[in-house]
Amino acid sequence: MSTTTEDRTGMPKHTPVGWPPGNRRQVLVKTLWIGVWLVFLSSPVEDLVNGGHSTGATVAGAVGLTAFVGAYLTLVYRNMGRSFSPRVVLTLGGVLGVLAPVLAATLGSAWLGLFVYLSVAWGATLPLRAAYWAIPASGALMYLIALRFGEAAEARGLILLVVLIGFAMTGVGQLVRTTIELRKARATVAQLAANEERLRLARDLHDLLGHSLSLITLKSELAGRMLPDHPDRAAQQVADIEQVSRQALVDVREAVTGYRRPRLAAELAGMQVALTAAGVVAEVPAEPDLATVPEESESALAWALREAVTNVVRHSGADRCVIQLLHRQTLDGPVLELSVEDNGSGGSGKGAGNGLTGLTERLEKAGGTLEAARVRHGFRLVARVPTAPAADVGSGA
DSSP states (O other), X not given: OOOOOBOTTSOBSSOOTTOOOOSHHHHHHHHHHHHGGGGGGHHHHHHHHHSOOOHHHHHHHHHHHHHHHHHHHHHHHHHTTSOOOHHHHHHHHHHHHHHHHHHHHHHOGGGTTHHHHHHXXXXXXXXXXXXXXXXXXXXXXXXXXXXXXXXXXXHHHHHHHHHHHHXXXXXXXXXXXXXXXXXXXXXXXXXXXXXXXXXXXXXXXXXXXXXXXXXXXXXXXXXXXXXXXXXXXXXXXXXXXXXXXXXXXXXXXXXXHHHHOOOHHHXXXXXXXXXXXXXXXXXXXXXXXXTTSOHHHHHHHHHHHHHHHHHIIIIIOOXXXXXXXXXXXXXXXXXXXXXXXXXXXXXXXXXXXXXXXXXXXXXXXXXXXXXXXXXXXEEEEEEEEEOOXXXXXXXXX
């Protein structure tokens, strides 16, 4: 099945399975992909031109063939993206199921190839249970019509093609439906994750500010009552209000900083989705062991991963990316090393951009290092951050 890469507008260059076309290029690609198989209709067309049929039969055959092709293209083209309702699918499938045997039975064995298109349409669009009955039935009907014209030998080979390609298309249709369901599920999961994160922030802010604001309100009321008779005591209440307010501001800043801090495991999962959506074959490690990694180091490495994958998707033109995450022992102590290597061009080649410069500064602040350079078959970025020895973590517990 086709993969996708993004053009300058951010749209996929090729239409992936289960996606309706989003621009003219995708419409053209999808039309060619489906229309190229119509070349096997050359036998009915040749029969209309040179078959020696009467004028009425030729006209009726041309109209029937046009209707058959129109119904086939409408059903397969549309249903491979946004599915028709079951009633429309059954109606168009029924039209094909009537036209194929009628045309083949009345105009000759050259029209038996229509059953291949009938099998493809039924396999791709009908529910599995219906397709499992309809495909063998279409093969059997084609064989009976072939016997009428004494084409038993040809029919035996064609019936195998009809049945096999029909059942193969049931797999394609199921893949399309599964892909659409997965896209919907992924969107739902992303929405639920965003909602959960908003709820977490709301709970944190409520816990942080609820007590502080209640205390500020109480002390403000007390200060108001003490004025003007007890200015000294009122001033003390105002001083307490200032202290509580400053502490509340610090707590809010810490909460927001933690909210914005990226997590390495989440970034790995998100980057795999981004690379796959961009048509890049991704090798991503399993969830890493971060027990010995300080939060600041993990955050810096997560930013490095995000920047590296963004460069791969937007600038490199790569179709393969390998991400590795390893614990290493160096002369300076244990480190966690992130490596992102692709087989692309490495970008514009005009030196380190603002992203890499800012990333270097962020890693240095966490005590880490950054290396980014072209390699033989692409570009490689390596980021390292220090980790605490396992013994230190155990003793701290």
